[in-house]
Amino acid sequence: MDINIYLKYASKPLGRYKEYRFTFNKDNLDELRTLKELKMRLFICLICVFSGQICCVPYSTLIKLINQRINKKGKDEDNYTIIATLPFRRSFQIYMNSPKRKNIMIGEMIIPQDNYLKILFQES
Secondary structure, eight states, X not given: OOEEEEEEEESSOBTTTTBEEEEEEHHHHHHXXXXXXXXXXXXXXXXXXXXXXXXXXXXXXXXXXHHHHHHHHSSOOSEEEEEEEOOTTSOEEEEEEOTTOTTOEXXXXXXXXXXXXXXXXXXX
């Protein structure tokens, strides 16, 4: 079983809601598309340095979030930011912000904390 892991990290949470922000630009997305074309399983690992935690999601989750943002905005953008929050002793919450609207989330998902090994090595 061949697996590709794409790492992104955020040093510390920002703002009132303690959000880790992970930005994917066009070059990042092109790299990911190239990796996906190799027909291997592809995962995005979001490393939250200050918390010492990793949130791992399949590539398809990133694409789903991006497509939801495109549908809300009505057009493609140069950068996409996934936001991850990690309340103490709880699961990750990942989402994107709605375009031009404060405090509105798109594609909110709950990802169990410390579940990355199970996600990476489960049979597809």
